[in-house]
Amino acid sequence: MKIVDGEIYIGGISASEIACLYGTPTYVYDEQAIRANYRRAFSAFSRYYPDFKFFYAVKACNNPAVCSILVDEGAGIDAASVNEIKLAASLGKGGEEIMFSGNFLSEDDIRLGLQSGAIFNLDDISILPRVLKHGTPEIISFRVNPGYGRSNVGEFVTNAGPNAKFGLHPDQVMEAYKSAKDAGIKRFGAHMMPGSCITDCDYFPFITGLLMDIVGKAGRELGIDFEFIDLGGGLGIPYLPDEDKLDLERAAELTSEMFKSKISEYGLAPPRLKMEPARYFVGDAGFIVGRVHSIKHSYKNIIGTDIGMNTLARPAMYGAYHNILVNRKEGDPRATFGLCGQLCENTDFWVKERELPSTICEGDIVVVENAGAYGYAMSYQYNGRLRPAEVLVNGTKHALVRPREEYEDMVRGTSIPDWLGSGKK
Ligand code: LLP
Numbered sequence: 001m002k003i004v005d006g007e008i009y010i011g012g013i014s015a016s017e018i019a020c021l022y023g024t025p026t027y028v029y030d031e032q033a034i035r036a037n038y039r040r041a042f043s044a045f046s047r048y049y050p051d052f053k054f055f056y057a058v059k060a061c062n063n064p065a066v067c068s069i070l071v072d073e074g075a076g077i078d079a080a081s082v083n084e085i086k087l088a089a090s091l092g093k094g095g096e097e098i099m100f101s102g103n104f105l106s107e108d109d110i111r112l113g114l115q116s117g118a119i120f121n122l123d124d125i126s127i128l129p130r131v132l133k134h135g136t137p138e139i140i141s142f143r144v145n146p147g148y149g150r151s152n153v154g155e156f157v158t159n160a161g162p163n164a165k166f167g168l169h170p171d172q173v174m175e176a177y178k179s180a181k182d183a184g185i186k187r188f189g190a191h192m193m194p195g196s197c198i199t200d201c202d203y204f205p206f207i208t209g210l211l212m213d214i215v216g217k218a219g220r221e222l223g224i225d226f227e228f229i230d231l232g233g234g235l236g237i238p239y240l241p242d243e244d245k246l247d248l249e250r251a252a253e254l255t256s257e258m259f260k261s262k263i264s265e266y267g268l269a270p271p272r273l274k275m276e277p278a279r280y281f282v283g284d285a286g287f288i289v290g291r292v293h294s295i296k297h298s299y300k301n302i303i304g305t306d307i308g309m310n311t312l313a314r315p316a317m318y319g320a321y322h323n324i325l326v327n328r329k330e331g332d333p334r335a336t337f338g339l340c341g342q343l344c345e346n347t348d349f350w351v352k353e354r355e356l357p358s359t360i361c362e363g364d365i366v367v368v369e370n371a372g373a374y375g376y377a378m379s380y381q382y383n384g385r386l387r388p389a390e391v392l393v394n395g396t397k398h399a400l401v402r403p404r405e406e407y408e409d410m411v412r413g414t415s416i417p418d419w420l421g422s423g424k425k
Helices: 015-022 031-048 064-073 082-090 107-116 127-134 170-182 203-222 248-265 279-285 314-318 407-411
Strands: 002-004 007-010 026-030 052-057 076-079 098-100 119-122 139-143 187-191 226-230 272-275 286-297 301-305 324-326 334-340 351-357 365-368 389-394 397-402
Touching: 007 015, 007 365, 015 026, 015 286, 015 365, 015 389, 015 397, 026 031, 026 279, 031 052, 031 064, 031 248, 031 279, 031 389, 052 064, 064 082, 064 389, 064 397, 076 082, 082 098, 082 107, 098 107, 107 127, 119 127, 119 187, 127 170, 139 170, 139 226, 170 187, 170 203, 187 203, 203 226, 203 248, 279 286, 324 351
Parallel strands: 026 389, 052 076, 052 272, 076 098, 098 119, 119 139, 139 187, 187 226, 226 272, 301 334
Antiparallel strands: 002 007, 026 286, 286 301, 286 365, 324 365, 334 351, 389 397
16 A cells, blocks of 8 residues: 555555446455565564465455465465355365365364365364264364463453463363374374464464464374474564554564474474464455545534444444545644444444544545455444445456355345245235
8 A cells, every 4th residue: 555645555456446437335456465474474483484375365355356376475374164165265265275274174174074085173072072973084183272362452352371261271281182193193283273363473382382282192192193284373563553563574583483392392303383374364454445424523524434343343342543644635634532333332433532634524525444364254234234345456457256245145045935925005
């Protein structure tokens, strides 16, 4: 993103042009930024530990165009559901190029997951016998809850520790791998995902040490060589204007040092190191272009836009901060405003107070930053306010990669049972 003579550009396309060609609100992803993020991260981690692979967690942004960029860069796919496995298959990914990290799986999830050949990453020991009823996978991994997790989004996206629903308790790890080995499973991996959005580089070696101490002992005692260790996602991006960036090089260096020292401490054959980031790849490469509908001066000065909590759920859900720019007005003096969408819910008043250009007025174009991860993916239809369009840009090229929803999308598949007649009076 850059501002030239007041006009905001995403890649080589101006926010005005996006609004004019595609309407608002529209999610816009910058392909070059996604590729640069991937390459920066891959070069850092693979430099310090060459047997390294990324799996993109498609839950953050499942637009196939975006996913295909990461696949093209060399990423496997981390899937949370069978539908995400299908998405991976549509991009040419299959088998062990997919990590299946669902939780509380249904019988269908297990059956279809096995059929796909994806690596099963079991969230609990109780799932193993249920998997074995359907067949014996070639390789299995367990998701460990190492007892500690953290996030810049507070407790909301802290995915490990005693209050998390995810992963095996460390005391169950030995039993889990022993049962898998006794059942005839030959190949093993281990996984954790203790938190999302962390910009402190010391966190990554710390959690690596925690996991390795748990699975290292199990490996040594059971005579298991782990083929891979997967550290999950969690590479954070700054959302606040004055927040420091993650020192990725340092995180990679410290993590690989810790990893190697634990491998030798537990006498393990060096496993492949995997990570499955999402936010780091797509977060700051995505934007929402929206429009100011009206400005109200009541108890508070409120800017009403077409970007609601249905478009971007994170602020209302987690109290998350997203920077907002006003096209052609960023150089103007500031005044305090609130900002909201159009839903009939007060949580849609998603910016309570923010210094924004005092000259802001009806019709202005606003751009929300850092919206590429968990943005569109968590959007929903409510109040008949339907999901926005998605556009991919690469320099001055641009393409609609998902159309804006229409009335038909809101009612698709619904019907009125016979006993209600036609539903019309
Ligand atoms: N792997 C697994 C198993 C995950 O559950 C997640 C995200 C990731 C990888 C990717 O994590 P990342 O690199 O993006 O931190 N909706 C929240 C974030 C929830 C994270 C869920 N799991 C948000 O908007 O901040």
